Amino acid sequence: MLSYSIPNNYKDSFPTVKQVFSKFLHGDRVIWMVCIILGMVSILAVYSSISSLAYKYRDGNTLYYLVKHGGMLLLSFLIMFMIHKVNYRYFARLSQILIWVSAVLLLLTLLLGINLNDASRWLHIPIINANFQTSDLAKIALIVYISRLLVVKRQVLHDFRQGFLPLLLPILLICGLILPANFSTAVMLFAACFALLFVGGVPFKYLTLVVGSSLAGLILLVSIASVKPDLLPRLNTWKNRIVNFESGESQANYQIEHAMMAIKSGGVLPSGPGTGDSRNYLPHPYSDMIYAFIIEEYGSIIGGCGLLLLYLIFMYRCLKIARDCQREFGRLLVFGISFLIVFQAFINMGVAVNLLPTTGQPLPLVSMGGTSILFTCLAVGIILSVSRNTADKAVKRKSYSFRKSHSHGIA
Numbered sequence: 001m002l003s004y005s006i007p008n009n010y011k012d013s014f015p016t017v018k019q020v021f022s023k024f025l026h027g028d029r030v031i032w033m034v035c036i037i038l039g040m041v042s043i044l045a046v047y048s049s050i051s052s053l054a055y056k057y058r059d060g061n062t063l064y065y066l067v068k069h070g071g072m073l074l075l076s077f078l079i080m081f082m083i084h085k086v087n088y089r090y091f092a093r094l095s096q097i098l099i100w101v102s103a104v105l106l107l108l109t110l111l112l113g114i115n116l117n118d119a120s121r122w123l124h125i126p127i128i129n130a131n132f133q134t135s136d137l138a139k140i141a142l143i144v145y146i147s148r149l150l151v152v153k154r155q156v157l158h159d160f161r162q163g164f165l166p167l168l169l170p171i172l173l174i175c176g177l178i179l180p181a182n183f184s185t186a187v188m189l190f191a192a193c194f195a196l197l198f199v200g201g202v203p204f205k206y207l208t209l210v211v212g213s214s215l216a217g218l219i220l221l222v223s224i225a226s227v228k229p230d231l232l233p234r235l236n237t238w239k240n241r242i243v244n245f246e247s248g249e250s251q252a253n254y255q256i257e258h259a260m261m262a263i264k265s266g267g268v269l270p271s272g273p274g275t276g277d278s279r280n281y282l283p284h285p286y287s288d289m290i291y292a293f294i295i296e297e298y299g300s301i302i303g304g305c306g307l308l309l310l311y312l313i314f315m316y317r318c319l320k321i322a323r324d325c326q327r328e329f330g331r332l333l334v335f336g337i338s339f340l341i342v343f344q345a346f347i348n349m350g351v352a353v354n355l356l357p358t359t360g361q362p363l364p365l366v367s368m369g370g371t372s373i374l375f376t377c378l379a380v381g382i383i384l385s386v387s388r389n390t391a392d393k394a395v396k397r398k399s400y401s402f403r404k405s406h407s408h409g410i411a
Contacts, residue, residue: 027084027384027391030317034310035080035380038365039073041294041307044273046368049285049293065286069368076377083381084388091382092151092329095144099170102138106177109134113181121181135178135185136375139192142174143340144382146193147332150200154328157202164206167197172214179221184359188347190214192340199335258282259292259352266296266303273297287367288360291352307366308349315342321387330386337379 025032047066054062105123114122114131122131149167156163171193179186198207262278262285276296279285285293294303318338322331341364348363350356362369364376 025081025084027387028317028321031314031380031384031387034314034317035077035365035377038307038310039077042073042366042368043070045290045294045297045366046286048273048276048297049279049282049290050368052279053286065368072370072373076373079374080377080381080384083378084384086385088330088333088382088385088389089327091144091333092148095141095148098137098141099145099174102134102141103173103177105134106138106174110177110180131370133371135182135189136371138174138178139185139189139340140337140375140379140382142170142189143192143196143336144333145170146196147200147329147336150196150202150332151329154201157200160206164202167202168210172217182360184347184361188344188361189340192336192343195339196332196336200332255283255289255358256351256354259289260354262289262292262296263300263304263353266299268300270299270302271297287362287369288348288358289352290363290367291349294366295352307363311342311345314338318383321383321390325386325390330390334383334386337383341376341379 043066046069047062050062050065051060054060054065058064109121109123112123113134114124121135122133125132146167149170150157153163153166171190175186175190175193178189194207194210197210258278258281262276262282265277274297276285276293278293278296282289282293284290291304291307294307297303298306315338318334322334322338325331325334344361345364347356347359347361348367351359351361362372365373365380367373
């Protein structure tokens with residue numbers, strides 16, 4: 001009988017996962033794995049849930065959406081890879097320009113953007129024939145800019161005019177420009193900035209002032225919009241969502257009701273990909289309500305708790321990176337970005353399980369989308385950049401201490 005054995009050098013020609021990470025993918029390996037797993041879940045869930053959209057717009061060609069979404073994920077992960085190779089300190093300088101670019105783009109979006117459901121959230125780019133959601137860029141630019149200012153103003157944070165006011169104004173500007181078209185994104189970004197100010201050491205009296213003045217400004221804006229509806233065309237939509245959520249009316253709150261039907265039919269154990277029926281009746285099962293669709297096909301344990309666990313692991317690893325980082329800017333940057341990503345994930349999942357009113361927030365790295373996935377991966381790339389620089393400096397410190405102790409030992 002002939003026998004054949006694979007040569008050892010042939011086996012060694014295939015790199016292991018550890019070798020791939022050490023040579024190509026730097027930074028926190030757990031975060032890389034979490035993002036890769038979320039990307040794989042996204043491919044399976046989007047392809048399984050896209051049939052109704054494909055029959056409506058592409059004559060049943062589901063492959064079109066699979067290739068489009070897969071290509072966007074591939075491009076987004078490529079951007080994440082490129083960003084994680086850049087020193088994160090460069091983003092502090094870049095944010096001084098991007099914060100004003102974001103403000104101009106948000107203003108243009110309100111005036112000239114694509115109007116959908118009384119909301120102008122996208123700018124059309126004619127050269128590449130694509131729509132660009134400007135708030136995705138503004139979220140990252142604001143977090144980076146505030147993180148930088150907290151370091152620059154560290155010694156004068158107790159002074160209202162010199163320390164606190166320069167922090168407050170860009171937050172109110174960006175959130176105020178997002179608010180008319182996207183209330184949930186503006187509130188989410190404001191909450192992330194508030195948490196960042198708290199961690200950054202802003203005095204509690206100023207934080208109280210932020211909350212009070214913001215609530216007063218929102219009440220005033222709503223009052224004016226009640227008299228002049230053109231100022232906030234989506235005001236009635238916000239009111240109806242909150243009222244319907246509190247009253248629990250199934251007819252008015254049909255999105256959450258259908259999501260609960262999908263979750264109930266999913267059960268505890270997974271039934272497998274492609275078995276979900278909610279794709280035929282669940283509104284936006286590939287984007288806003290993808291969490292409910294995943295639970296239907298993968299069960300409450302693997303689909304529901306599994307996704308929740310992945311985001312908790314992501315947050316834990318980010319907090320660990322922030323703790324180990326020696327530079328204050330890096331610590332604040334990682335905390336602010338990770339809080340924003342995980343908070344958005346919790347909002348999406350909370351809507352699906354009827355804990356929150358409908359918001360329209362996608363599930364980060366899972367929902368089908370364009371700029372949402374792209375800028376989320378860009379944000380994760382910044383976190384990995386901080387992790388990579390922190391790890392490199394830790395290795396240099398250990399190497400220096402070893403050489404120093406070894407030289408003393410020889411002496």
